[in-house]
Amino acid sequence: MSQEKILKGKAYVLDDKIDTDQIIPACYLTLVPTIPEERVALGSHALSGLPERYPRFVKEGESKCEYTFIVAGRDFGCGSSREHAPVALSAAGVKAVIAESYARIFFRNCIMTGSLFPLETPVKLNERVKNGDELTLDLENNTVILPDGEKISLTPLGAAGEVIEAGGIFEFARESGMISK
């Protein structure tokens, strides 16, 4: 996980219940996330399963998006256990998702891989933020700052935070003596 404590960039705003088929459609699951060029390809297809009312997330012919954050509603990442989903968002350049709640496996995959920060806020942020708005995420103080300067508190990560702090499940297990260093 990135050591930067302040992240700045544009937000891409989504509704409730964005599932993993929308984040990365099943026809791209033949791409293996651990093969570098296939990881790049996964990024280029990130969120390509969204309905047409959303603006295109990654522009045609490009592999990175212009967004640093996803702002979403309830139950983000529901559906499949495909780790391709957080990997695709990360490969496209997303650093953090800020949602009202997450599906369990997607949240866990973010933590275990260290590919994305899955942050929660009780505020319906996706009703307050517009596509393309510039946000500042302050990981030290657990807040997100809106374009008008308003600060919104994020829910503490709890036990998962320890795994993130360590840098993923392997580092966490090494630090806690579960596996050898």
Add this chain to the structure above:
Amino acid sequence: MGQTITEKIIAKHAGKDSVIPGETVWVSVDLVMTHDVCGPPSFAIMEREFGSDAPVFDREKVVLIPDHFIFTKDPASIRNVDLLRGYAKRKNIKYFYDPANETYRGVCHVGLPQAGHCRPGELVIGTDSHTCTYGAFGEFSTGVGNTDAGFVLGTGKFLLKVPRSLLFLFEGKLPKGVMGKDIILTSIGRIGSDGATYCTMEFRGSAISDLCMDERMTICNMAVEAGAKNGIIAPDEKTREYLKGRTAVPYTEYQSDPDACYAAKYEFKAEELVPVVAKPYSPGNVCPVKEVAGTKLTQVYIGSCTGGKTADFKAAAEVLKGRKVKIRTIITPATKEVAASLDAEKIDGQTLREIFEAAGCDPIQPPSCGACMGGPIDTYGRTMADEVVVSTTNRNFPGRMGSMQSQVYLASPYTAAASALFGVLTDPREVL
């Protein structure tokens, strides 16, 4: 204080007397399952962390069972099965079900129990969200990503937050035309598609005890569609009967204590249940079939880990026997054992296969995940345009079966077959 069946299994695997919901524990894993979609990255992560020569934690506790993209000419899909083959050989994996030979089985979640890998009291991790299916056998099983799987492959250990349990009680006798699929869709409809996030869904009651193992698997299979970590049903005589001849490994049966603590209890009178569907685009968007009866369809799909088992095809055949389908009807058995049962199981002297053929269904497909999740462009039955499908599968998200313009209604095999007869959504009680 009493413990639930899930808490007892986790405590046992954590080496503790008891656990409390919310606490995080390391558990020993009895089995790790992976397939062609998530196996290759899981192996790469395992070897990156532990070295390319590192062995798996136990060569007899790893099952590699390719099933997703098998009957396709897509080069990447073929390459991925090759990667499984290579790993199986390098790590001397005992259980690899290779599509290239007679060991091939078909869909993991039906193939694993059939091959005798599922036993009460055990703890299973799989790289597929529907790994929760095996809870039907009174064991803890849950789906994980590749990084978690890579860790488990190397260590046999898994970091687990103990879930709170929700109890779903179904007392009474199910009416004719109502199946396990209606039980789980009704449950998800009641609590919403994120109503069990991080929780266990424990199913109990005389209506559950009456169900065969195939039907119990349908219920636990879709626990994840309410966000659950696992679904579970206590083992009983039917469980033991199913396991006979499939496994010789001793197992421990656990039951929830009478004073076990549940975060919530949902009670249903089985007699009051009706056939239901989940409308596009969420498994939680549930209503009685009657409310949407007459909705025009273009395709019927009977298959997958959820709805492609022998009990599912028996139900469909009961409806289709001596009748003709009006729209394209696709039959995809989950596994080779299910496919063989289409020739062995008979209704009034006619095999299930004969019934489907006489009814005008499409040629029966080879066992695999098929078009449940769309898949490569040449997948049989994948939606390509604005199809409206009634399907016995588990998800109906936008684009799930292929095309973003298509719509999927999730239903029981009874409802799917009855709808095939008229080309519109049909309550199966009208034809049974």
